[in-house]
Amino acid sequence: MSFLPKPKLHHPKLPTNELGFTRRDYEGAISTLCAGCGHDSISAAIIQACWELSIEPHRVAKMSGIGCSSKTPDYFLGASHGFNSVHGRMPSVLTGANLANRDLIYLGVSGDGDSASIGFGQFAHSIRRAVNMTYIVENNGVYGLTKGQFSATSDKGSKAKKGAVNTDEAIDLVGIALQLGATYVARSFSGDKAQLVPLIKGALRHPGPAFIDCISPCVAFNNHEGSTKSYDFVREHNEAMNQLDVILGREPITTDYAPGEVREVTQHDGSILRLRKLHEEYDPTDRVAAMHHLHERKAAGEIVTGLLYIDPDPEDLHSNLGTVELPLNRLDDAALVPGAAALEKINAALR
């Protein structure tokens, strides 16, 4: 934890992106989380991803619920509007915001308590409803702000800091997201920035419900022997399916790959997801196979990570509802108010 204000000055030679912004322009307030918290690494990955994609910071709306993870939107994209709502209800607030203005990028940040317990229903229904968003769960398997209770993603048999053993079955949010129709589903680890940054980039460019379950160890309450969400445990059991690169425009493949080693998926907006296969047989466009694989590897004690499922041409809530192109919050009186003559016709029909 740091109490010093961030210096406004920075190195004049910091690299800039297409918009002329440096990474610093995507930062937010100083984190108040514990030193070494996985969540801060995810914030850094979000900053990196937005900078690399040259996203205009003010075109992002950051939404969250309550909890350690939900505090983080204050720590990145300081030029964006943020909304720290109520516990477990970020998905509905995000859905409403998205309905009001379809032109912004919606980034929902949540935690395992927020999304798998109190807000499990809202998590599920926002995915079902195909809201165009990037939904990141910073998953540490523990309640941090209230000091160390098990969460609904704590694995059965995992041990709390004070020694209690969890007897309840864990909820696998990736499995749920796949089942309920998320069209971009990934899992990653806060300690693997090389894997995480491209996954966030792909999600931000995905025009449908994109879900990332990011395991993010809690250094204060869930980083000990016997925990299945500790840095050591995750490193040991991490089984990456692929390595993603997000490519904007047609950049040629420059690195040499063995034949069959690379797979490209073009998303609706033209961005290319270039996947370097780490598992020969894994096909990330096959949803049923993805669900099967996930269960199989889980039974074998592995934590499957990478881009697990992608539908490159998804539908979203607006296309399902058939709303107009112009954001609803920009419709003017003429478009909204039918006027006195129309009202007189209605009156006539009621006599």
Added chain:
Amino acid sequence: MPRDATNDFVVKFANVNGSGSASANQLFAKSILRMGIPIASRNIFPSNIQGLPTWFEVRVSGEGHLGRRGGVDLMVAMNPQTWDRDIAEIDPGGYLLYDSTRPMPASRFRDDIQVIGIPLTQICNANYTDARQRQLLKNIMYVGALSALLNIEPAVIEQLLAEQYKGKEKLAKPNRDAFHMGRDWALENLQCPLGLQLQRADAVGNRIYVEGNAAAALGAVYGGATVCAWYPITPSTSLAEAFERHCKRLRTEPETGRKRYAIVQAEDELASIGVVIGAAWNGARAFTATSGPGISLMQEFVGLAYFAEIPAVIFDVQRAGPSTGMPTRTQQSDLLSAAYASHGDTKHVVLLPEDPRECFDFGAASFDLADRLQTPVFVLLDLDIGMNDWLCEPFAWDDSRRLDRGKVMTAEELEAGRTFGRYLDTDGDGIPYRTYPGTHPSKGAFFTRGTSRDRFAKYTEVGAAYVDNMQRLLKKFETAKSLVPHPVERRAAEPTRTGVIYYGSSSAAMKEALSALEKDGIHLDALRIRAFPFHDDVLDFIARHDRVFVVEQNRDAQLRTLIMTEGNVDPARLIPILHYDGTPITARFIRAAIADRASAMQVVPIGAAAE
């Protein structure tokens, strides 16, 4: 003695849910209106779709009384299941119309009523073979018989059928035939008309006949609402459905056929209000429609919207609580839970429409108020207003009116260097400026939160900053007083020191009771409250009277409590008149309750007291 009355009686239909009686009963009701005679109609129905009893009551009132009267002059008893209680409800000298196909023993009737038997099933079976047709047309047939018995002009019915089945002659003809079959049978076999009669009048004027939920939904369209998120709950469901219906007609982009609105049927009431708050935060006008249980579920979010200052409109169509209560019965029992919704110190704007016309007006105004005040606004209907068709003034709209979006700082203003503090009171009215997300690349962004913050939206737990913010919210609520609809006063014919306060759907019964009380020599000044926070006129009215009756439809005198608390009024001066059995309040009830207490208090006109 059979009852004699012209344009002043009550007809009640006892039907079985799902038997298709509703459209026949509507036809009956509308035909009376078309003859220029005011009516008040009410559905009385169970929480069920098919098979259980349902009633439709029509009060014919040439004098224009629109409240429920109580008592029945003519019972159309079409449900054997409720026969005994239906017979028992008829006023002495009243009439019973029943299907005499199956003979009933004399013991099942009463000798102080007039019995009219028509073999409806027999006539139907002789003329139709299809089972559904037999059932549906039997209803039209009794309307035909009633037209002969009560003097409904057949041309009026034919006109209504022609309008209903415009372009569908195949459907119009059997209905027309069934109507005449019933009418002819009555003319040939019964003494027509009865002592109860209709006589063409000119007392309806240009008024319309519409339900409150549909009117409120239309208000939302005119108020510029684009996002509706809701969860089905009786008696509010038809509000959201009416919004969709209105929007299809009025809000479809002509060039593309696409929608200038979005409706989400959410997974529960929590998500509904969450969607509303998210949309309103992002600059779209949004609302939800619900009832008491939904209000309970929304409490936490309402507190967020109050504290973070986000507009939201909540239509609460009240039903009888607590808990599931009587879900298809009416009450005014959510007033306190709306006014003080959520934990911590909160107060909310509450609008109290009296009829569908005000549902429309307040429905539209609620969005301006929510944006202007940046706070949740409750519009409290109840089942009686919401789900019944009421005769009311036609909807009106001034085309020069513009939607008031409130204090929203634009990119140009930010660019010009205007100071932006999300919770900074620059105008002294307690209302700060807000920005929509995405407005300006580098200025005007802020972090919205339910935690305490300073004037520039920075998180703080400093006591002074918290108090500063809470005091500003109070100031804002003070500002709201002058913006919400003002109360309406009706002075008694003679000077009096006694008053009565009422609101919402009690209005029609109250008006009628006031004129009856006046004839009894009890003069009351009356004040109809239309909103919370209370305008100064409310306290002024109480100050001008020694005693004030407070008439409402709940057990615990919620409006009285609110007045006592907010106005520091001596409880002894506010006398509760409470009706809460789930049926709409009646003039008879109010008159008796007030007359009873007034005589105990020796309420007489000031002039008389001096003599």
